[in-house]
Amino acid sequence: MTHLAEEFLNTLYKAYGEANSDGWITPPLSLHSLTFGMRYYPGADANLEALVDLHSLRAIHINNKLSRPGNTDIRFKLFGPDTCSNLRFYGIGDMTHQAFDFLTKTNPEWTRRLALVPICAHRNADRNLVELMRGSVAESRPPQRVRMMAIELPGYSSSRTESILADLVALDDGTLEGLRVLMGTGKNLEFDHLDKVLEALGKLKGLRQLILHQRWRSSTRNLLLGVIAQKAAMAIPTLQFIHIPDKSWQVHRTRVDDGERYDVQFEPLDKYEEAGIELFRVPVVDG
Numbered sequence: 465m466t467h468l469a470e471e472f473l474n475t476l477y478k479a480y481g482e483a484n485s486d487g488w489i490t491p492p493l494s495l496h497s498l499t500f501g502m503r504y505y506p507g508a509d510a511n512l513e514a515l516v517d518l519h520s521l522r523a524i525h526i527n528n529k530l531s532r533p534g535n536t537d538i539r540f541k542l543f544g545p546d547t548c549s550n551l552r553f554y555g556i557g558d559m560t561h562q563a564f565d566f567l568t569k570t571n572p573e574w575t576r577r578l579a580l581v582p583i584c585a586h587r588n589a590d591r592n593l594v595e596l597m598r599g600s601v602a603e604s605r606p607p608q609r610v611r612m613m614a615i616e617l618p619g620y621s622s623s624r625t626e627s628i629l630a631d632l633v634a635l636d637d638g639t640l641e642g643l644r645v646l647m648g649t650g651k652n653l654e655f656d657h658l659d660k661v662l663e664a665l666g667k668l669k670g671l672r673q674l675i676l677h678q679r680w681r682s683s684t685r686n687l688l689l690g691v692i693a694q695k696a697a698m699a700i701p702t703l704q705f706i707h708i709p710d711k712s713w714q715v716h717r718t719r720v721d722d723g724e725r726y727d728v729q730f731e732p733l734d735k736y737e738e739a740g741i742e743l744f745r746v747p748v749v750d751g
Contacts, residue, residue, distance in 0.1 A: 474511070476515065477512060477515050478514070480492075480514050491517070492513065492515060492516050493516050493517065494517050494520040495516055495517070495520060495521060496522045496523065497521070497522060497523040497524075497525075498516060498521055498523070498524050498525070499524075499525040499527070500525065500526045500527060501527055513547070518543070518547040518548050519547070519548065519550060520550065521543070521548050521550065521551055522550060522551060522552050522553065523552065523554075524543045524548070524551060524555065526538065526543075526555065526556050526557065527555075527557040528556065528557040528558055528563075538563075540562065540566040541566055544566070544574075545571045545574035549574075551574075551577075551578065552578065552579060553578065553581075553742070554567075554578050554579070554581075555581055555582075555746060556580075556582055557582065558582065559582050559593065564595075564596070567580065567608065568596055568599070568600075568606075568608060569605060569606075570608075572606050572607070572608055572609070575608045575610055576608075576610065576611070576639055577611060578610045578611060578612075579611050579613075579642060579742060579743070579746075580596075580610045580612065580613050581613060581642075581644060582614050593610075593614060593615060594615060594628050594631045594635070596608045596613075597609060597610075597631070597632070597635040598631060609637060609639040609640070610639065610640065611639060611640065611641050611642060612641060612643065612673070612742070613642075614643070614644040614646060615628055615632065615643065615645055615646065616646040617645060617646065625661075626660075629660075629661065629664035630664070632664065632668070633664055633668065636668050636669055638669040639670070640668060640670060640671060641670050641672045641673065642671075642672065642674070642742065642743040643668075643673070643674055643743075644675040644677060644743065645661065645665075645675065645676050646677050646678075647676060647677060658692065658695065659695070659699075662700065663699055665699065665700050666699040666701065668702070670702060671700055671702050671703060672702055672703060672704045672705065673703075673705045673741060673743040673744070674696060674700065674703055674705070674706045674743075675706075675707045675708075675709075675743060676706070676708050677708075677709060689708045689711050690730075693706050693711075693713050694728070697715045697728050697730070701726075703715050705733075705741050705743075705744070707738070707743075712732070712738050712741070712744060713730040713731060713733060714730070714731045714733060715729075715730060716729045716730070716731060
């Protein structure tokens with residue numbers, strides 16, 4: 465962010481607050497959603513509370529993708545449980561050590577209500593969010609649970625991938641209802657690997673929304689995406705919505721025969737219907 469823009473916004477915060485203290489009827493704005501773009505981050509000098517009623521916020525997006533390496537000036541704590549008691553969505557461009565440290569040490573009852581989804585694909589290398597669920601006694605980090613999150617799987621047939629999936633399943637207590645999976649960047653789809661991923665996700669107790677993010681290349685791409693969606697729906701019995709860029713479906717299940725089997729059908733979603741699905745509203749920016 466340029467110095468001029470920072471100076472303008474700080475002046476705005478100050479002027480709005482001073483007008484309120486002078487008796488003008490200028491209550492803080494009751495916003496439900498607030499986005500900080502790639503050139504401005506809420507720093508230590510930002511008196512944002514004078515401008516916005518933070519308790520009214522339901523969603524916050526901080527796109528710190530272009531933040532300076534090691535930048536510790538971003539005030540993640542400004543959007544914590546004490547000030548943003550009604551927050552339901554916390555979007556962060558990069559899950560940096562600073563952001564991770566804030567989230568791991570906050571109130572677990574507050575984080576349990578959050579959809580915590582990094583905005584940038586393949587830029588979550590500092591910390592995997594499964595670590596957030598695990599906690600650490602040595603680091604005084606309580607185990608955290610969130611409603612929605614993202615995981616990055618390093619690559620095909622990776623022991624690291626198997627470890628992440630095993631931890632995800634073992635630590636699940638039914639809170640997790642939405643998941644974005646950033647797949648390895650191999651050029652070709654390996655169904656054996658995909659089946660293992662979906663088998664693990666099928667063990668999650670309450671997973672209803674899923675994004676599989678990978679650039680699968682195929683001359684029959686649309687047909688391929690349909691096959692992948694069908695595999696996911698069959699492997700994950702609780703799944704209701706699935707998105708594989710750039711297609712989304714709602715999953716319908718009907719009991720057949722003796723009631724022990726289901727007939728699975730897919731309804732394609734248009735962009736307006738996608739906007740009604742919480743996890744699908746999060747922009748995915750390649751990093």
